Amino acid sequence: MSMRTQHFGAVTQGKGYTRFSLWAPDARDVHLQFRKGDTLPMERRQEWFELTAAATGGDAYRFIINNELPVPDPAAGAQHHDVHNWSLVVDHSTYQWNCNDWRGRPWHETVIYELHAGLMGGFSGVTKHLPLLMELGVTAIELMPLHEFPGSRNWGYDGALLFAPDASYGTPDELKHLIDCAHELGIMVFVDVVYNHFGPDGNYLNNYASHFFRPDVHTPWGAAIDFQRNEVREFFIENALMWLLDYRVDGLRFDAVHAIQDADFLAAMAAQIRAAVPAERHIHLMLENENNSATLLSQGYNAQWNDDGHNILHHLLTGEHEGYYADFSERATEKLARFLSEGFIYQGDTTRHGKPRGEPSGHLPPTSFILFLQNHDQVGNRAFGERLTQLARKEALEAATVLLLLSPMVPLLFMGEEWGAEQPFLYFTDHKPELATAVRDGRRNEFAAFSFFNRDDVREQIPDPNALETFNQSRLDFAECLQPAHRERLSLYRELLALRKKEIIPRLPGTVAAGAHILGDKAVSARWLLNDGRELRIDINLSEGAVTINPAWNGHRVLYSHRVSDDDYQHNILPGLSALAILEHHHQDEATQAPESYASANDD
Template sequence: MTSWGPTIEGDATAFRLWAPDADAVTLEVDGRDPLEMQAAGEGWYEATAPVGAGARYRFRIGDMAVPDPAARAQDGGVHGWSVVIDHEAYDWRSADWAGRPWEAMVIEEMHVGLEGGFAGLAARLPEIAGSGVTAIELMPVNAFAGTRNWGYDGVLPYAPAESYGTPDELRALVDRAHGLGVSVFLDVVYNHFGPDGNYLGAYAKDFFHPDVKTPWGGAVAVDADPPRRFFIDNALMWLRDYRIDGLRFDAVHAIANDGFLDAMAAEIRASLDRPVHLVLENERNDADRLAPGRYDAQWNDDFHNVLHVLLTGERDAYYADFAEEPEARLARCLTEGFIYQGEGSVNHDGKPRGTPSAHLPPTAFVAFLQNHDQIGNRALGERLTRLTDPQRLRAATLLLLLGPQIPLIFAGDRAGSEAPFLFFTDFHDELADAVREGRRGEFAKFAAFADPDKREAIPDPNAADTFERSRVTDGPDADGWRRFYAELLALRHAHIVPNLKGATSAGAEVLGDKAVIARWRMGDGQMLAIALNLGEVPVAVPDGEPLAAVGTPGEPASAAAWLA
């Protein structure tokens, strides 16, 4: 089985490309004569050149010069030269890092570009490590067109984006995180490529299934090699060569191939002699993918969606699925994990969504009040600090941080940031126009943007100012928010994390309008109870001194946790 990308072999490097639709392929190494590549069967072309790390190269097919789709680095952007990288050259300082168990995770999601690149984020790690956060999750860092992008328009999955830093600067970030006791997760995108810089279709059309439609075009053909190998090897590269602790797989429902997902998880677990954590984003709410030996957890959009309705009263678009009896839906979420377990979804044209999940442990779900999607996919990128009052947001945050699901927060949450997080790209000409107008058109179904003139106020994703406005800034009560998070996370690590293994639901019930109480039997036999009241009327809650509280337990805009 042929692998993707260059391999250093002593004083030379072996290059390979899968180009089944090409009649011939030439290797061009900067500063050397072109070298005709040899057909190696099944669409592969190979050549070996007497060059090593740092060599710039590309492939020529007819009159088209293309980068290596498995380039480990680029020079000059996604249309420029690929660069040979020696993954063995970095001198790891935290070589004895053993990782953290899944139950210990408190994850903070962040965008590397907004943090000043790999080096800028590395400088922030001491503060993050001291906050009670135990893991950072990086939005995709692989190469994309331009210098700024969410990361979900990547086209070279193996190459860290030049605007973020070098491969060794990414390693240094991971190295420093491990030295401070912080795990590093990476978001990877295997369901599509971005619209600028993906050349695969020009010489390997079978990399895609044109008859299997996704929002981004034909589905990737992960049902067969070499495409399947392309993505599995990519996952293994991040885990081996960069010592990433876990991967979050973006929108796997758009891959629509459970066999591939299961095979990838199995190979990753069999190939590594250390624990790694694998997390899915899966709109299908498919509990089977969370079986032992497969994926550790799924991002639980249901948790976010129902709490967003309770906090803001919004009912547009997908929030319509959670608008009726939201407190009962939240009770189900806290008891069983998924809210949708096969019921018809208004947002999915009445089609059933989800499978039964009550048998799964609470740690099979990653819970969040905000993330890049749920803020950035709003037309104006508003955070909850701008959409609800601080007391209610603190109450919901208590549920998030002390509940037994794995909590994920978004960069800026701990500082009560009110800065928007907008959708940003760096496209040009006709593509820029299409992205801008397409973005605005997406919001025509929202009542607030039904008027075309109001849609014109939606920020242009390609404007540099849209990126700059998205930088995290402290909110007006940043110190208060930091203390609040630190206190709750200290309680989580002292009382919740040690007893998460073996925790099971003991049920949840509705206490009143926008009010619920949920209970869990922890691994040591203690009972954890959390009561949340986001309504306007007091409700009855248990007696006794709570472990933590926001407001007066049972009163409007309150939350409390008890452990006994």
């Protein structure tokens, strides 16, 4: 049985009535106005205004502050068209779920596919593509933020009304249908939530609840959200529980929690979420955290996006060394080995800014780290939204893909990655003209510190986020994956994910890292002890030259090889831009079959 209290927003009471609540400590009075015409005074109860009135699902309403300012409900379950329009009552009890016996999947089975619902045709478009993702080997989709944003398109991180799925994507029931269909296919659904800031347009809280923010603490988005206030904490925890209980999603990814000033809130939120969700369900909580706070990963959170792992691999694959890649360009091979053996690279070490970053992470299981070669940030925050297919050599990228999909860390794919899509993923918005100009100019100025963009005429070539063409250029054509030029890469992903399902996932619970050592420049051998006593070993060489393997491969079963010939294997040579994954066997009679198994797995 779940333990849950709903205080914010419009909560249906049955028999045609709904309770409306608004925390408005700065307001003298608040009226509830229905689009159908009625305007009713709300009852003040200390800092809250409440009223139970005749209303059912689909009814449109808003609040009138001090008899002059109409505002949407900050906890509206849906909006009529946009952030500035009428809010809609949502009755979550009316949806008829088909997959009522779904309890989720354990964390170690997770293979994440991050996607943007708007670029795939909204909730119905994502639903249509679910069978393709199941065939690929994906076990979870991660929906980029769904919070209602200004305009008809947004990359997701400018949400203003956090409880309302954006109207341009579809209705709440269409979102539930998507989740229902995913569960029927055995696919989990995660939602990316943004609790560290609100978007620049559509947030009216300062007009009646200024205590929601801390004027003494500033962030890149303005005054920090005041998580020391109980009402603020309750607002976000209720939002998290809405996704998990009303929409039955399987997990949440919390965006940029390093921008949340009160670290105690994060541990408290995880505890309250887990107390409120029925114990039989598998619920997964994931962090993006620049601070590398390993402590949180033993305080209710399953895993963190491992930016360190991405950054070192990106540097080795592309040679890029400006911006935050500067922290990974020196002694890069040592950093690669540390990431593979201990998770985080920065565990209290000093960054280029002269400040310590991170906490020790070597004690954590590999599944505490979500590994990716691409994601919305690492592609979308590039000036031209280039994907790795345009930045790295094909052979090197495939070697890194072996590591991504066969290591014990939880892999994350970014939409289109699996077939080598070449369309960019650009930063796009749909703001009003004045704000649109400020966003465009601000984004172009962000790149001034990079040598390539230190001229005004070059920066002016960066796509305008507000242009419709910027959005359209980012759309994927999933039929492209069937073209001959993309079939090989798609086959690689399918084969590796099938191997992961068969050979890695059953052995993951209880897996521990067993160290990594340097084989040569940009070449590392990493080992993990699996739960059946066997050892998984992945050797990867991202340099052009060959390296000698030590210890030797003989006596082990090869799971997969990339650019390693029979002769290389016999002489323990790891060629340039190659990777090999092997599994140590218990018994000698199995071990003697290694060369034969190798021949069947070899892709040369």
